[in-house]
Amino acid sequence: MTESVHSEAQAPAKTDVFGFLARFAPLIFLIVLMTGFAIGEPRFLTPLNLFNILRQVSIYGLLAVGMTFVILTAGIDLSIGSLVAFAGLVAAAVSKGGVSNRFTVGAGQEAASYGWYLAALAAIGVGLAGGFLQGFAITRLKVPPFVVTLGGMSAFRGGALLFAAGGPISGFEPNFVWMGQGRVLGEVPVPVVIFVAFAVLAHVVLRYTRYGRQIYAVGGNPEAARLSGLNVRAVITSVYVIMGFFAGLGAFVLAARLNSAEAVAGTGYELTVIASVVIGGTSLFGGVGTIFGTVIGTILIGVLLNGLVLMNVSAYVQQIIIGIIIVLAVAFDTFAKSRRRVG
Amino acid sequence: MTESVHSEAQAPAKTDVFGFLARFAPLIFLIVLMTGFAIGEPRFLTPLNLFNILRQVSIYGLLAVGMTFVILTAGIDLSIGSLVAFAGLVAAAVSKGGVSNRFTVGAGQEAASYGWYLAALAAIGVGLAGGFLQGFAITRLKVPPFVVTLGGMSAFRGGALLFAAGGPISGFEPNFVWMGQGRVLGEVPVPVVIFVAFAVLAHVVLRYTRYGRQIYAVGGNPEAARLSGLNVRAVITSVYVIMGFFAGLGAFVLAARLNSAEAVAGTGYELTVIASVVIGGTSLFGGVGTIFGTVIGTILIGVLLNGLVLMNVSAYVQQIIIGIIIVLAVAFDTFAKSRRRVG
Amino acid sequence: MKPLLRMSLISKRFPGVQALDDASLEVLPGEIHALLGENGAGKSTLIKILSGAQQPDSGTIEFGGQSVTFVSPHDAQRRGIVTIYQEFTLTPNMTIAENVFIGREPGLGVFVDWRKMASETRAITKRLGLELQPMSIVRGLSVAEQQMVEIARALSMKSRLIVMDEPTSALSSAEVEKLFRIIRELKAHGLSIIFVTHRLEEVMQICDRYTVLRDGRLVGSGAIANTTIDGIIRLMVGRQVNALFAHREKTPAGDVVLAVEGLNRRGNAQDQNASVLADVGFEVHRGEILGVAGLVGAGRTEMARVVFGADPFDSGRVFVDGRQVRIRSPQDAIRHGIGLVPEDRKQQALFLALAVRVNLSMASHQRIMRWGVFMDETAERAMVEEFRKRLNIRMASPEQLIASLSGGNQQKVTLARWLALRPKVLIVDEPTRGIDIVAKVEVHNLLFEMARSGIAVVAISSELPEVLAISDRIIAMREGRISGEIKGENATEEVLLSMMTLSAKAA
């Protein structure tokens, strides 16, 4: 696309202002935004509200962590919203004790109900399968990720609608629901714990493992990676599988949180999630980005949505502001990075 | 993204099967699809139905023509659906005689009503302005097109909603409506005429003008284009302006066709339109593609939607089939091209 | 002696070209083997097949006495065949250390040990005599430095055979010397090396045996000791070629066309405060060829880019025909009659997916337009035809994709792009990089013809014999400064080398 300049956050930490800016641009932007909201509405900074924000972003966050892997290879996944819907329905059906009695209403205390972990496994299984299928189409049919996952977006949504036959599935057993609505250590919502745990895991994988380096290498220059002996196809397929894993996990947490799963769930998530990842400094051209950035990007969007609602900004104006802020956040990051190094 | 191989359709016409296939892959795919539908439902091939399909795709088609310019520079525009809604509302308000009486009910014979051409100009003006703003952000703020137009998507939709706070605007003067519902030469719908005329114009621009050359050059290798003395920024900005023009024109035709404009119009168009362009053989990586391919791609999607409804395929299964066919169409094109030339 | 490698009757067809046609290659243990041939002869294709990057249509490979098939580069590497490809295979946004150890990172289990990776990288770069930080990002390195990183990577691998596809094309003589020293060391350890180059002096200097390909076929092989440069050229082109470097009668230089004064530019990848260009100034006259010599990273490319408006600068003045001009973009430069043939053909000059015709006319659309908007394709074809004849460009048709031309012919098209514009000044950066000996002579002749027609030519080259052969006057650069100037007829390699390596004051 255009000649924007991006670069790895792993450059040696020097004491130059622009280097610092470049490294922490999204964080700085987030802090400025939060300060603004805190001044406009003091309730914004209450622990209750901050935990609300974190809980609200945790599902987007899980998806964004998976999407970071995909975008690092210069790929994209537009299908996740649909996949979340599909996987959530399957988890819900499992929790209700199978496909046949999925529409029974009630708290799911039926004898046939399966445990939450089986529901979670089912959701993740669906996610993995969906991701693998797409990764396969991308690497074997050589169709660009944008197109494959656009197709997947339509196909998985159709599958979800078919599965749900129009009705939401709701009312799960309490343990399942706890995964979405419970709290640990007094205040901390369970989805936040799940999000943080997997974000840390993903960070370690990307930063400290061979596999992580391979992802950066494939994203940075796929032909070079191939000639260096990396199995580029396997790496590319794997990131869609990972994305599928996170879609399944996210679907499970979402269903638990809503105590319900429906075929229209997740509509439009793909764009919000991609925006989070990019705001966090990951380059759409691949090879550059961190999980830390993605977490910041996700929180930034959550703060924006929450803050604007709290400040009672009209819904329409909210959309305008969000659009502008997304662009400004990335512009700020790009600017900081371009100043760090002469291109 | 991945190492798929694409190439210019301007290569010399040789008499090799794969060269032919590569050049006409989308067309061949379309013909196969149409044959299938014609066998399944003989009414598919009636002139009435074929004109219906053409009319249905003409608005997507106009947008896809604009999108071809954008994608040729390796850009993307996600904002067009929102921009169509906004521009359509403005055209509608103008036709109703201004913002203040935009919600008056009736066929628009009020004294203050302005002519259809003013409405068209207004819609196009909005489109141009929106496109220019985004092109500016892309080239000057150096934010990737995906992000800028994602922001635009949100912001323009917010603007449209704000403008249409009271609901859809409808009931235009007959001349306006004729642009969307009328027919010429007996049978040919006016939107089809508009679509074909602008597609031909765009073809000429891309194929025979210096500006068209510059677009292919900038898309093929922006750095080389810059070092050859091309004004890369101007070219990139211009394609978003052109996209804006087509969004405005499309919005006008859509409003005329429905005799109504609403803030939720155009939702999801961006993905359908991008799919059309890519199915038509234009590479998302820039530099490769033709208007001819885009027209075929657009018709292919229209045929698919129409044929599946005609064959009485369940709505949910339709979505699954559409998803799969999009992937297969592009896979076929990629395959044909890869056989012609190995990268 | 039993050969280490025997490739027999290898064929490979690409649509439209038979790249290899029953080609064969034998490499003995512990030898340095030159693989030679014109552009497009099939050298790189043979190498890619050997390294598993491409699959042959037919033919067999024996390595170490065993018959082998490599379906991926990984297979070949496992057997100890390490390849430095002609096209760079670095990942720009990663560190040098990561690039060196890509896919083989040291560490425990699945984890990478960054510290160890950095120290091992440092050890190898030291051995190559490089002053590079293992943790700096590759994208900021110059072409030559990147080439050295590629070499470092190859050295870090366990290998029995190292294949080097044109490793020296981006290097200047000092780096070439360092590389040769290492190659000799490797040979002493019993490794075999396949060495591809278009600089035949290098072949004479270091290789033991040679194999020559022409049009994908094996046309000869033997010991270097039993042949001469002329003999090799004869094999390569299939006929007698007389002059290695063309000579020309010197014409008196005209007025000053381009003058540059006090050009400064700061900051590079490693150090914000380092000067890329410091107080650079020079003049070029009408009809003159000004050679620019320098070591890798001396700032020659940067100087050219700044003068052409491709990169910004901090201070300095540029004069064209005696009048000061503001150049802030390539468009400005072109308007003032300055052209640049960049150093990296693929990245900076070619539109690979477009036809030769379109590539050639890219900078001179004004000349072939009708009614201010339309391209006059008839005039355009005539223009292509004119240059095809004048520059002896070998192509099937103007509509052929430029990607399918040989390197030399691609370079001629790039030169033609600028000639079509009739510039006053043409800066050519490494104009013969990677092109074969015959094409090189043709390019030199072309530069002479340009000078004769009154163009002021600034020729940057890392190959000292080339600089000496073509220049009327030579300036040397070192660490972003002009470190010396000398008349062409007075210059020798030794003098130039000392100007390139001593500091400006001392010179």
Next chain:
Amino acid sequence: EKHLTVLFALPDLAFPFFVHMADQAKDEANKIGDIDLIVADGQRSSPKETADVEAGITKGVSGIMISPNDVDALAAGIQEAVDAKIPVVTIDRRVNKVPGILGHVGADNVKGGEAQGQLIEKLFPDGATVMNLQGQSGASPAIDRNKGLHNVLDQAKDKYKFIFEDTAGFDRSKGLAMTESALAGMPKPPDVIVAANDDMALGALEALKARNLLGKVKLIGFDALPEALGQIKAGNMTATIEQLPGGQVRGALQVLVAFLREGKKPDQQVTLLTPIAITSENLDKAERLNEVK
């Protein structure tokens, strides 16, 4: 008995409300007998639904039932059908502009919104603080339902205060997130939360549950989905609005078949069913109570 092919064009089959309509239509068609029912999904887009109608015309269907995505935007498509001499019955939303429509059976969304408002008036005769979760911005049911609610409550602006109003896009998770955010920002919870569909209300329900406000804050939905009915039965939700979609569809199909088989025009061209608020007291009035298990 004549064999009939009937097109049923719906605005969005991703929403349970319309899926229920489709199911009811299939059931009624089976009951009447010898009818092929083609169900088309407009996917929330007026041009797409127009294309569905056009495809029906091409196919030569005997009659069309349609629930228009937007009454103005679908007028052109319906006009084409009327011009092709295909009888059209509209459902749910009435298209005034096209003469020659055989009949209309519907329950007005504005009326439904008004029913929500009237219920609030009844529950809080002395006034109340209201939190309003609106439907998808710009979508006509969202606009109409909101309009109805305001029609009623704005008459006593000093008594009924909208302390929070925002769109949650007809979406359950947005309903939940929005309610959480809003509650966090309020010194005191509202008296009543009113939502433009049951999905958002059910999302709000989870938020109320988390803050132990279930039953303390009145919660009013719209659409009378089985799940909402179940929650009303359980006392967690206050009310929902029943538009009798099944009744509409069955009535419309009967009108169409009567005309096609017996040439009988309906007695009245427009049949309006009045939307009713379903609370725990009149649960038996809900169409889908039998689906609550």
